[in-house]
Amino acid sequence: MQYGPAVRRRKLGAELRALRARAGLKSGEAARLVGWHQSKVSRIETGRSGVKPADVELLLDAYDVRDAELRELLVVLAGSDDNGRHHWWHAYRGLLPSTYSDFISLESQASVMRTLENSVVPGLLQTPEYAREVTLAAVDGAPDDKVDALVEVRLARQDVLRSNPPLRLSAVLDEAALRRTVGGPEVMARQLDHLREAAHLPHVRIQVLPFGVGAHVGVTGPFVIFSFPSTSDLDVVVLDHLTSSLYLERKEDLQAYSEAFDSLQVHALSPEETLDFIAGVAHGA
Template identity: 35%
Template sequence: MRSSPTGHQLRLGAELRKLREGAGLTATQAGQLLGVAQNQISNMEAGRVGVSPERVRTLAAHYAYADQEVITALCDMTSDRTRGWWEEYRGILPAPLLDLAEIEHHARRMRTAVTVHIPGLFQTPEHAREIFRQDVPEMPPPDIEHRVSFRVKRQKVLFRDPPTTQQAVIHEAALRMQFGGPKVARQQLEHLLKMSEHEHVVLQVIPFSAGAFAGSGQSIYYFHGPVPQLDSVNLDQSHGPAFLDAEAQLERYRVLVDRLEAIALTPEQSRDLIHTITRDL
């Protein structure tokens, strides 16, 4: 039995629980249908024990769940036993950060909307290091370096074959934050421009002239899964990542990111603005 399930394992268990609750069954009733004890169902739904594709299909049949796309996606989740690079940081960094890297690894497409910070996947080491130096309480230097190296390794999803598509909406305020001074800020903006040249990266800027808009003040990371029901949202907060996966929450943030992309400048206009801000430094 697993003592520390990964985020991927927890999500599979949560989805199995949703199927059971959607059928109006208790864990005890589900166990009776499957011929196992109630605690076996609870352990599966908590990600503490493995689940085979056959068992997923059996549960779906007992729950009268017929969406084959979702069932297939859940079966695929059971067969993925990848021990990701992020595991080397277990016990060094908070578990939610490892869960974030795992979600990024499995995402089919990523969408980001930020107002104050450059998205982590686009940050230079110098920029990231300066952000971590501002943490309260102050981090010891070794902890800062662990965070920086972890953030840089997360960026590999943008360079693998095939790379994960990243759509990012960044407010002009984030572009004008001079973390580390003008030199570090200039290097960060130049790196952002270089990243925007990749075909799998779509970068848009919301200018100050856009005025008020829904979602301002939040850092939203939307991850598309194999089917919409398996999408995930991460809200980047001061105490760490906050993950959401309830259907109503996914729909809310899907619409919100759609609106932010709609009011932002085009990628070409966005690059022009970033060039202008860079020249002003």
Template identity: 40%
Template sequence: MTQRQTPTVRRRRLALTLKQLRARAGLSAADAARRVDHDASWLSRIENAEVRPHPNDVRALLGVYGVNGDQAEAVIAVARQAKQRGWWQRYSDVLPDWFSTYVGMESEASVIRTYECQMVPGLLQTEEYARAAFEGAPVPMRRDEVDRQVSLRLERQTILLSDEPPLLRVVIDEGAVRRLIGGPAVMKAQIERLVEVSRQANIQILMLPYAAGVGFDGSFVILDFPPLPEPYPDAAEDRMVYVDTLTGALYLERPSEVSTYAAAYEQLQALSLGPPETRATLSKIAADLAI
């Protein structure tokens, strides 16, 4: 089977695991770091996924935490994977660091829940729609940059065709499908694409209609990650929220933050049309577009 392992997720999972194991051992960051001849700031950067530790350093930390045998080897294997290059790094000329992190996480998510109030989600865009969106972006791009961005977006979509595709759950505001990105012909083809893919078992698309009377003025994504197989010693739920801006992004991981966005997503789902009604409405919007 095609595996969608990424160094981004491995580095983040490793950071969470090392922090958990230190807490279980009852050690402060300063105490643990001192025992392996480092300072607390070094371990803090590792536990915040700011740096990729060498597997030998991971082995030393595990020894301090009393983790050995198969469990230790499983963690060290993840540390080695975290040092590999991701497929998206060949797009580094047009991919900012803050979005590179997201692409790596998206590539290995088991469930992707997204609410979009302005645009069709990138994972579901047609090539023509994506090109028109980049060409009309508020920050101008050169033609070659647009070409690279479109290629990256299309390559991201291949996760939906993998042997183990993620579950994609989308709530899209009616305004996003009525905004004529690229003109009527491009928009018609894009909406027809949404109708087509919404019939796939792993994809659900719900439309939040104007008639609902309420919405949410910011798009966001909730990513769930699958647990690593035993004997890896990390059984904690792994979920995060991604919110992007024009010049950066927020990665929210605190339980209170994640639960707030999860509750908002559930409310948006409840206010949306069901899958059959969404398909019927989208089909009517596409049919009404004059070409």
């Protein structure tokens, strides 16, 4: 159980170690190919030290890794470099906690996102008005410019649903997330309409857990599971807390949360039933 940066270093190191082994190289041989000392390769592979994107690319060249998708993912895990090649959320670096930046970077490179939400609509499915109300509640008393910037970030994150290929999103929402009036009836009406529109996208699957289901495996709290193209070794579970996020990377944790999500989907309404349910909530049923 680690926080975001440590998880990213360790996952990146483990993947680089596997790629070196696949290339038939010992760590000393790899070090000589790129002009480093063996200890540097060892520190990177064990996650004890960070690594610059340019250094990741050196290693990938040495290991003859030509998969462009995998290369890009590993470079993103390393972070940004000093040559201006960075990602849009870095413009908000002074505003966003490092765990949130890590979350966005993972979200931007994931191929699949599975999420359970018990209280609010997931950020990727929020309208601007709803996002503002949720942000105001989370940073009560913050100046308007900070709130504006945080809302901008939340809405910019939604581009992953419009990218090519888009992120495949599976969301299970507790009925409470639909019943809780955020921002007043008009804001909620537009939010519910937006949910129904999003549910028609071929890469978005929305299911509701009605109150009638009773206690379920997700009552302990919301979670997100990110899965990545090219390799499952980088998959990670994210648990949100009030002041930080916790990242789980052990295979046992990933299996447990994957099984929990599968169970939630079985007990939830089908996507078609969910559309009717959301319409009923919108009309006061």
